[in-house]
Amino acid sequence: MTSLKVLDIISSLEEWAQSVPQELRDDDSLRKRLFDVVQKLVSNVETPAETSQRLLYLPCEIMGAKIGGDLDIFSLLAASNKPLSTEHIAKSCGAEPRLLLRLLKYMSSIAMVNEADTSFWSPSNITRNLASRHSAAGINHVHDSVMPAYHALPSWLKRREYKTPTAKNDTPFAQGHGALPETTFFSWLEQHPYNATEFNIFMGVHRTGVKTWLDHDEICHALHNTHEAEVKENEVAFVDVGGGIGQQCKALRAKYPELKGRVILQDLPQVIHEAEVDGTIEAISIDFLEHQPVHSANVYYLRSVLRDWPDAQCRTILGHIRDAMAAHSLIFIDEIVLPDRGAHKFSTQLDLTMLAMLNGEARTESHWRTLLGSLGFKVQDIIVYQKAGSEAVIIATKK
Numbered sequence: 072m073t074s075l076k077v078l079d080i081i082s083s084l085e086e087w088a089q090s091v092p093q094e095l096r097d098d099d100s101l102r103k104r105l106f107d108v109v110q111k112l113v114s115n116v117e118t119p120a121e122t123s124q125r126l127l128y129l130p131c132e133i134m135g136a137k138i139g140g141d142l143d144i145f146s147l148l149a150a151s152n153k154p155l156s157t158e159h160i161a162k163s164c165g166a167e168p169r170l171l172l173r174l175l176k177y178m179s180s181i182a183m184v185n186e187a188d189t190s191f192w193s194p195s196n197i198t199r200n201l202a203s204r205h206s207a208a209g210i211n212h213v214h215d216s217v218m219p220a221y222h223a224l225p226s227w228l229k230r231r232e233y234k235t236p237t238a239k240n241d242t243p244f245a246q247g248h249g250a251l252p253e254t255t256f257f258s259w260l261e262q263h264p265y266n267a268t269e270f271n272i273f274m275g276v277h278r279t280g281v282k283t284w285l286d287h288d289e290i291c292h293a294l295h296n297t298h299e300a301e302v303k304e305n306e307v308a309f310v311d312v313g314g315g316i317g318q319q320c321k322a323l324r325a326k327y328p329e330l331k332g333r334v335i336l337q338d339l340p341q342v343i344h345e346a347e348v349d350g351t352i353e354a355i356s357i358d359f360l361e362h363q364p365v366h367s368a369n370v371y372y373l374r375s376v377l378r379d380w381p382d383a384q385c386r387t388i389l390g391h392i393r394d395a396m397a398a399h400s401l402i403f404i405d406e407i408v409l410p411d412r413g414a415h416k417f418s419t420q421l422d423l424t425m426l427a428m429l430n431g432e433a434r435t436e437s438h439w440r441t442l443l444g445s446l447g448f449k450v451q452d453i454i455v456y457q458k459a460g461s462e463a464v465i466i467a468t469k470k
């Protein structure tokens with residue numbers, strides 16, 4: 072007979088599944104604890120048949136999200152103050168009602184939308200999470216650019232005898248897309264403007280809702296100390312190396328409008344072309360594998376850049392920066408710093424994605440220290456600002 076305690080816990084969880092208690096909404100650390108424990112519990116109680124159901128049909132989830140985004144179903148439902156009929160949604164997105172009903176039934180079975188009544192639909196928590204242009208860009212990027220690389224990874228690893236790649240070419244990405252081995256993800260984007268736009272939008276906001284380096288006092292303190300000590304009007308306060316379309320430069324200017332000195336965004340020409348910056352930020356096209364044209368800046372900042380490259384290319388990129396640094400310059404490496412044990416799924420799945428896309432890698436703390444030490448950097452601090460994803464800023468000077 073089932074014990075009363077187990078029944079009580081199940082009833083509470085059933086209640087919470089209907090409506091999350093306010094306490095959990097208000098306290099993010101409690102919410103995260105519940106999120107982690109429920110995931111662990113599911114994997115501990117599932118049967119072999121349930122494990123198969125979960126794993127074998129996993130790609131259907133991203134497919135469902137892609138189709139829902141293509142048809143604008145999520146934003147339509149999220150904006151509506153009453154449940155919408157299948158016919159109403161069909162009219163709005165141009166799909167055949169009979170087919171749309173099948174799609175919506177799948178989406179509701181995984182809580183991507185809510186089945187309010189027979190053939191009537193309302194938004195769920197996931198619908199709202201997926202309703203923005205930014206979420207759509209992430210889904211489009213993974214579905215259209217990343218999935219072929221995931222598919223190729225197992226056979227690519229077998230062919231390469233399960234060894235860490237050392238070159239930037241011959242990637243699972245190139246194999247999966249049927250491209251020439253010398254094609255890298257970044258060179259491929261030049262020929263695929265739609266994918267480039269989705270990737271750049273996704274990069275700008277891929278951490279929406281989570282803390283960033285600018286939310287952390289110790290990191291900002293390091294930035295400010297350098298700033299007060301060294302920067303005059305026309306000196307360089309901050310360079311975002313491989314900064315994409317400029318989100319972090321803009322966030323920095325917004326947080327510190329009084330910051331003196333130039334703020335510079337650097338990226339490939341085709342990305343700089345799409346940069347969304349105003350007159351307070353200078354945008355410069357560079358190839359960071361070739362050179363670092365800005366000398367003696369206060370801070371050289373690299374976010375999610377070095378994970379894209381094997382060690383050899385990281386050495387080249389970092390070597391150019393080191394040569395451009397003055398004694399007072401700091402380098403801020405905003406990256407995954409994996410713990411030696413107990414890494415979270417958010418960072419290990421990113422590590423495999425970097426391997427599949429770019430022969431890249433998420434590195435452990437000891438790996439970072441060895442790499443930076445051998446290049447003539449002195450690590451001053453490693454500040455973890457997002458524990459689950461092991462997101463940290465490594466602050467270093469030139470030795």
Ligand SMILES: C[S@@+](CC[C@H](N)C(=O)[O-])C[C@H]1O[C@@H](n2cnc3c(N)ncnc32)[C@H](O)[C@@H]1O
Nearest residue numbers: 274313314315338339342357358359360374375
């Ligand atoms: C993963 S994205 C990170 C973008 C940004 N730092 C962020 O966190 O949102 C890597 C960036 O490196 C840029 N990149 C790749 N190869 C480059 C190169 N050779 N020179 C300069 N930038 C490059 C890409 O265009 C892209 O914007």
